[in-house]
Amino acid sequence: MLCVTGQSLGDRSQWLSVGGVCRESRRHAARADDRGQARWRGLLRHHLLPRLNEFLELFAYNAWANRTIFDAVAQLPDEQYFRDLKSSYGGIHGTLAHIVWAEQLWLHRWVGKPNPTVPQGTDLKSLTDVRGRWEAVEAERGRFLDAFPESRLEDTRLVKPSSGGEYVHTYGQMFRHFINHSSYHRGQIVTFLRQLGVTPPSTDLILYYRRRG
Known part of the structure; x- marks a missing residue:
């Protein structure tokens, strides 16, 4: 590989190469990247890490968004509500059951309970069942x-996914995942409603802020 000396950076020359990056340049770039990553990790840890109040606000948003979706799909005829739309969990009912099951699963991990007995909420046979279980989970989560x-946000728990393996996560990481997971699947339900010719409700976070005032 041909390397030529380029613009000086302090007491170190920047190396340029023909057909790739020479070893000296790679070492210099790696060291600079490591320093940059360490700096950002420090900033995130000490200055930008969300505190408990922000998580509580996101949990409140999640409850509002779930109830908004429940109210919207309650207007559907059973045929549309239960229709298989060929998604990961079938259609609207299966996806809602998955959301509720996952929220219960994560809560059980946080409080040290066994996983829900029936996976994926397949024991939930109606919207009434789905919403009833979610309201119970929401009440228990509120007490937790x-x-x-x-001070416990950086405490950790061992998580054993059904897909295998063991992972250690902080409560902060698990709280973020919980919020993201439910939002992701609510987005799928919005798409299902559009496929059915129904105007879906908006559950954007910014709308929650505006309505909350």
Whole structure:
């Protein structure tokens, strides 16, 4: 590989290459990247890490968004509500059951309970069943969060996914995943409603802020 000396950077020359990056340039870039990553990790940890109040706000948003979706799909005839739309969990009912099951699963991990007995909420046979279980999960989650101190956000738990493996996550990481997971699948339900010719509700976070005032 041909390397030529380029513009000086302090007491170190920047190396250019023909057909690739020479070894000196790679080492210099790697060291610079490591320093940059360390700097950002420090900023995130000490200055930008969301505190408990922000998580509580996102949990409140999640509850509002779920109830908005429940109210919307309650207007559908059974044929549309249960129709198989060829998605990961079938259609609207299967996706809602998955959301509720996953929210219960994560709550059980946080409080140290066994996983829900029936996977993927397949024991939920109607929208009434789905919403009833979710309201119970939401109430239990509220009690858990009421007693959860900010000092525990960086505490960890061992998580064993059904797909295998063992992973250690902080509560902060798990809280973020929980919010993201439910939002992702609510987005699928919005698409299902459009496929059925129904105007879906908006569950954007910014709308929650505007309506909350």
